[in-house]
Amino acid sequence: MKAYKWGILGTGNIAHKFARALMLLDNAHLYAVVSRDAGRAEKFAGEFGFVKHFGSYEEMLADPGVEVVYISSPHSQHMEHTLMALQNGKHVICEKPMSITAAEVSRMIDEAGRKGLFLMEALWPPFQPSYLNADEILKSGRMGELLHIRGKFAFVSPYDPELRTYNLAMGGGSLLDIGIYPVMDILRYMGEPEHVVATSVFAPTGADESTAIIFRFRDGRLAEAYSSFANMGGVSTEFNCENGNLILTRGRDRNQHLIIEMQGDVDDRIFTPPAQGYQYEAAEVMSCLDKGLTESPVVPLSFSLTLARTLDEVRRKAGIRYPGRDR
Ligand SMILES: NC(=O)c1ccc[n+]([C@@H]2O[C@H](COP(=O)([O-])OP(=O)(O)OC[C@H]3O[C@@H](n4cnc5c(N)ncnc54)[C@H](OP(=O)(O)O)[C@@H]3O)[C@@H](O)[C@H]2O)c1
Structure with missing residues (x-):
């Protein structure tokens, strides 16, 4: 069984839960974690046993060892961080919502397609x-x-x-x-x-x-x-x-x-389920990678795009605005 070297981007609330869940998977190698604050990354690495820790997102994404990245930043940063990871040749699972608008989600999907890399929105319920x-x-x-x-x-x-x-x-x-x-x-x-x-x-x-x-x-x-x-x-x-x-x-x-x-x-x-079931989405990522897939049949990219388009329409009807993101 191939073990995949994971990199965790961000060390907030959900990153802790995801790391705890990854520990349950034999084929997940807890390889690297990055925080905007080097001390926070070091503490997180110590808590879960990550081999490497970084104080800059660019540095972790440039590490050739990292194979798959979990993006756990706030929604506003998902597109930027996902594009950075893809452009550095990493497979990505990105927290929900994939981004603020459908146009942004579409851009992320296009980039993954151009690079031939795996991308999935971390919608965990369908795996429970x-x-x-x-x-x-x-x-x-x-x-x-x-x-x-x-x-x-x-x-x-x-x-x-x-x-x-x-x-x-x-x-x-x-x-x-x-x-x-x-x-x-x-x-x-x-x-x-x-x-x-x-x-x-x-x-x-x-x-x-x-x-x-x-x-x-x-x-x-x-x-x-x-x-x-x-x-x-x-x-x-x-x-x-x-x-x-x-x-x-x-x-x-x-x-x-x-x-x-x-x-x-x-x-x-x-x-x-142990670890609140967050391990199942990570297992899905690795199972897809084992099969050479660039998206999950359970949470396909077309679904993430339909979801984002529908959320755009809900926002338009309800008057929910994100200044600078509503093109
Ligand atoms: N699947 C689920 O069940 C679930 C549950 C909760 C949240 N989420 C999703 O996960 C994402 C993060 O939520 P969270 O509750 O973990 O948030 P959080 O506790 O605030 O953590 C977000 C982390 O992102 C990093 N970050 C990068 N750029 C940032 C910026 N400009 N401002 C603030 N933080 C920034 C920070 O880590 P560093 O400072 O270490 O870099 C921060 O700790 C959200 O998109 C949310 O929708 C999913």
Whole structure:
């Protein structure tokens, strides 16, 4: 089995979780980490056992040993950092959202194509055991037709203009940070919507604190998505079918639940993957590289582009603006 030398770009919240998950994979070599602050990179390397640490993004990306890079910077920097990694010949998995606009996502995809390198958006839910089980049940036909989806992602993040989540210059706002998940769930099963209705409530910085969306699809189906930093609504997506409902949810305990409601029965299946399941997306990257693929069949680049285009349309309808990024 080939082991891949990973480089982690950025040492924030999600980078810690991803590094912990990488440690579970025998074919992942924790090779390098980079921070804008050399001391932070050294501490991170020590915590997880990375062989090398760097205080400049350019330096790590120039290291010929690094084969695949995980981009964990704020959304606003994803395009710049992904392009830098690709231009240095590295395969890339980039945190969600892939970038602020569909035009930027398209540029990233074009660059990966030009270089013949792997690129994937780090959309982790489709790799989770609860999602795989839901996919299997929906595909089996036993629930009948999927008729409607309603998804939400909401938690309280008290307003602080300094936080990434409220800072427009870092891509702040609930839609791109967490609303992307219910939107992803809807698009995975229903495709690209033909009509979008959306409205937001804004924080003083201009970041959307809450966003509510209704999608209509060509076949007449409807779906709704909601995101908020203003209430403890939690994380769930409900799939309403002819013969019953499937509900994918994450509890406060972080367990994944798949609840199947059918003919009066309720089957609550609980999944507790180690390291919160972040290893599965990393395993997918390496499995694709083993096969010589430049994108994942599970989260293909065409899906990331459709998602970004849909998020652009939601932003246009709701009036969510990122100054300098809205071309
Ligand atoms: N998949 C998931 O479940 C999940 C969960 C949370 C977040 N995310 C995504 O991951 C990305 C990072 O989120 P996070 O919560 O980890 O953020 P965070 O804690 O603020 O970390 C971001 C890191 O990016 C680096 N960075 C590079 N340029 C920066 C800049 N101009 N300003 C600030 N930091 C900069 C910093 O690392 P250095 O200073 O060390 O260079 C910083 O620690 C976001 O795009 C978010 O959507 C995904």
